[in-house]
Amino acid sequence: MMTIHQLHKPGAAAALPDHADLTIKIVENEDERFKAMLVRAIVYMHEQLCPYSEEFDLNDHAATQIVGLTATGEPVLTARLRYFNGFAKIERLAIRKEYRGLGYAHRLLSFLLDLGRTKGFSHFYLHAQARLRGFYEGYGFRPVGSAFSFSDHDYIEMELSEQPQLVSPSMHIGSTPMVLNRPENSTQLLGPLEHGAFRSAKRIAATERSRG
Ligand SMILES: CC(C)(COP(=O)(O)OP(=O)(O)OC[C@H]1O[C@@H](n2cnc3c(N)ncnc32)[C@H](O)[C@@H]1OP(=O)(O)O)[C@@H](O)C(=O)NCCC(=O)NCCS
Structure with missing residues (x-):
């Protein structure tokens, strides 16, 4: 399933037991949503002193x-992805201080880009805190527009344009129609409506058999 990424940094797990088996996934329920929002609040409101009204909307x-969770369910990181006409926007990327320097930002950004690509996006956009420009450039993002500020931080607009033909979305008009009905967290697997379709097919076959 594409929503699960396993820890890749050798040694980190041994030194910090609760950092093992980090799972990065789409928020699926209220508990996970609560954990994602808590991480955002800790990082932006507590650490970067941003007011609530600027962080949650x-x-x-x-x-x-x-959300990113340890094996024991401890919330580690969060981000959100929004969709516009022709591009996806990466927002609110945050990792709790005690889990930094372990490469999780790389895993989180890769997860977000893969998620967007699965949905057919080859164009990504974000507002980067100026100090992180090099991090995003490492993924092919380029600065656009001019620098600006909000919530007491300096930002630059950055965009990533990939060759559309290199992105092969599993979900597009023309794919099997039921593929577009699949839940966002498991687009590679048969969805409930596909199972439902098998059920309908069986019922139709049974009715036809009983008719004779
Ligand atoms: C930005 C943040 C997500 C990075 O988390 P992290 O755990 O340090 O990230 P990683 O260990 O995966 O490192 C990823 C890269 O981030 C960059 N980076 C991290 N902290 C940095 C800093 N203070 N200044 C410059 N670059 C930094 C490095 O380029 C690093 O690349 P490298 O591994 O090749 O050295 C984390 O510091 C955070 O949550 N900060 C507060 C919220 C925030 O500023 N979000 C970003 C908004 S654009």
């Missing part, structure tokens, strides 16, 4: 929320 209901 209506867009939280329109976004795909991401």
Whole structure:
């Protein structure tokens, strides 16, 4: 299933037991949503002193929320992805201080890009804190527009344009119709409506048999 990434940094797990088996996934329920929002609050409100009104907004209901959890369910990281005409926007990337320097930001960004690609996006956009420009450039992002500030931090607009032909979305018009009905967290697997379709097919076959 594409929503699960396993820890890749050798040695980190041995030194910090609860860091083992980090799972990065789409938020699926209220508990995971709560954990994602807590990480955001800890990092932005507590650490970066941003007011609540600037960190949480209506867009939280329109976004795909991401959470990273240890094997014991401890919340580690979060981000959200929003979709526009022709591009996906990466937002609210945050990792709790005690889990930094372990490469989790690389895993989180890769997860977000893979998620967008699966949905057919080859164009990504974000507002990067200026100090992180090099991190995003490592993934092919380029600065666009001019620098600006909000919530007491300096930002630059950055975008990543990939060759559309290199992105082969599993979900597109023209794919098997039921593929587009699949839940966002398991687009590679048969969804409930596909199982439902098998059930309908069996019922139709049984009815036809009983008719004779
Ligand atoms: C930004 C953040 C997600 C990075 O987390 P992390 O655990 O340090 O990230 P990683 O260990 O995976 O390192 C990823 C890269 O981030 C960059 N990076 C991390 N902290 C940095 C800093 N303070 N200054 C410059 N670059 C930094 C490095 O380029 C690093 O690349 P490397 O592994 O090749 O050296 C984390 O510091 C955080 O949550 N900060 C507060 C919230 C925030 O600023 N979010 C970003 C908004 S654009």
